[in-house]
Amino acid sequence: MYFSNQDIQLRRQKLASKWDSLLKPDEAVLVYSGEPLAKPGGLDQTYPFLPHPAYYWLTGRRREEEVILYNKNEGWLEFQKAIPAEEAVWEGARKDLLVSGPGYNLLELGSFLEKNKFSQIYKLGQVAGVAGKAFDLRTALDQTRRVKDSSEIKLIKHLAQIATYGYQKIQEAVHPGITEKEIQIVYEGEILRRGAHTVPYDTIIGSGTNSAILHALPTQKNVQENEFVLVDAGCDIYDYCVDITRMFPSSGKISSQHRALYQLVLKAHHECMAMSKPGVFWRDVHNHAAKVITEGLLQFGILKGNLSTLLEKEVVSVFFPHGLGHLVGLRVRDTGQEENVNPKTYFGARLRVDIELEENHLITVEPGCYFIQALLENPTIKSKYSDDIAWNEVEKWKHIGGVRMEDNILITREGNDNLTIGVPKSTEF
Structure with a gap:
C-alpha cells in the first residue's frame, strides 16, 4: 500500500471543504470505481481493470464495482460488492480490499439512498454525462487532485x-x-x-x-x-x-x-x-x-x-x-x-x-x-x-x-x- 489512511483522510478533508460550499445538506455525491470491460470474444476474460483515478485517489483501493458516497451530514461512506469465495482461488487475498472508512455491502446502496431521500444525487467517477452541478463538483475534485501531496x-x-x-x-x-x-x-x-x-x-x-x-x-x-x-x-x-x-x-x-x-x-x-x-x-x-x-x-x-x-x-x-x-x-x-x-x-x-x-x-x-x-x-x-x-x-x-x-x-x-x-x-x- 503506497498511501496510509492518514493520507486518504487528509485528501477527503480538502475535497469536502470545497464540496461543502457546493452541496446542500440533503444532496449526495457518488464516485464510482468502474466495472471491468470484457474482451471481444474473450469469453470470461476482461481487460486489466483500471479504477477511475478519482476513486483511487479518494480510497487508495483498486477494486472494481465500488462506490464512495459523500454527504455533508453523513460524511464519507464506502460501498463494496461481496467477494465471491471462489475469487480467492483465482486471485488470492486482495490487499486492496481494505475499507478506510465505514463500509457497507454494495447491495445496500439502493436502500441507503432510498432511506435518506436525498434531493439530488450527483454521480462522478466512471460514469458518463456529467453536467450541471455534477460538472462543478468534478471540477472541484480535479482542482484538488492537481495539488500533489x-x-x-x-x-x-x-x-x-x-x-x-x-x-x-x-x-x-x-x-x-x-x-x-x-x-x-x-x-x-x-x-x-x-x-x-x-x-x-x-x-x-x-x-x-x-x-x-x-x-x-x-x-x-x-x-x-x-x-x-x-x-x-x-x-x-x-x-x-x-x-x-x-x-x-x-x-x-x-x-x-x-x-x-x-x-x-x-x-x-x-x-x-x-x-x-x-x-x-x-x-x-x-x-x-x-x-x-x-x-x-x-x-x-x-x-x-x-x-x-x-x-x-x-x-x-x-x-x-x-x-x-x-x-x-x-x-x-x-x-x-x-x-x-x-x-x-x-x-x-x-x-x-x-x-x-x-x-x-x-x-x-x-x-x-x-x-x-x-x-x-x-x-x-x-x-x-x-x-x-x-x-x-x-x-x-x-x-x-x-x-x-x-x-x-x-x-x-x-x-x-x-x-x-x-x-x-x-x-x-
Whole structure:
C-alpha cells in the first residue's frame, strides 16, 4: 500500500471543504470505481481493470464495482460488492480490499439512498454525462487532485529513479545496428526489474526520420550512423507515473545540423523550465517556447522574413505542432482540464491545460522541433506559408527527423523542482 489512511483522510478533508460550499445538506455525491470491460470474444476474460483515478485517489483501493458516497451530514461512506469465495482461488487475498472508512455491502446502496431521500444525487467517477452541478463538483475534485501531496510526490520521485535506470541502460545500448524494438526491450526490461508495474503509455522510439513521428511505435528499423534516437518512455506503479523524453546520438560523430537543432530545443526547454512557477499562466510558457523555436528556425534560414510577422502568422506550428506539456502524476494526462469547455489555440496548438500554475502542480515541459512529412508535404500548408518557409532549405533538414526534450517538474513556492533531473541528458554533442 503506497498511501496510509492518514493520507486518504487528509485528501477527503480538502475535497469536502470545497464540496461543502457546493452541496446542500440533503444532496449526495457518488464516485464510482468502474466495472471491468470484457474482451471481444474473450469469453470470461476482461481487460486489466483500471479504477477511475478519482476513486483511487479518494480510497487508495483498486477494486472494481465500488462506490464512495459523500454527504455533508453523513460524511464519507464506502460501498463494496461481496467477494465471491471462489475469487480467492483465482486471485488470492486482495490487499486492496481494505475499507478506510465505514463500509457497507454494495447491495445496500439502493436502500441507503432510498432511506435518506436525498434531493439530488450527483454521480462522478466512471460514469458518463456529467453536467450541471455534477460538472462543478468534478471540477472541484480535479482542482484538488492537481495539488500533489507529500506521499504522491514521494512515489513519483521513486518512479523517476526507476526510469533513470532504464534510460541509463538505453545510453549504454544505443549503437548503429540495434533496432528500435531492441531499445524498447532494453528499457522496459530494466524498469520492470527495478520495480515498475508497467509503462503508462506505449513506449515511443523513433530513429532518424522516425523521430519526427510524434507517437512513433518502435519498429524493426536498424539505427544508422549519424542519427538521432528519440525515446519517450515512462514508468508506472498503480497508475502513478512519469513521462520522459530524451535524445540519443547513434554514434560519437553527429552532424552540425543535428547539434544545432538539439541545442535550439534545449534552449527552449531551459528557458521554459525557468519560467514555470506559481502565478504563471501555462499558455505564456508555451508561447515562449514557440517564440524561441521561431527565432532559431529563422537563424537557420528555414524561416524567412520578419520575426514579428512570423510570430503573428504562427508559422512555427508547422515545426512545433503540439502543446508544451500536460499535467502528469496519477495517469499520464492526470486530471486534464475538463472544465475548459472552449479551449483556445496558441501558435496552432490546443493546450491540454490552460491554467495558472500553483504550488505542487506537477507538469511536463516538452518543447520539440520536427520535420514532419505529413505537414511539410501538405499542399494547403505549402501554399499558406509559401513566403515564410524556405522550402529548399527545409529539404536539407528532413533527414534529421525531430528533437523533443521532456522533464517532469513540481511547482514549488519559489519556482520548481525537476523530479526527472537524474535521467541522462546530453547538454552537447
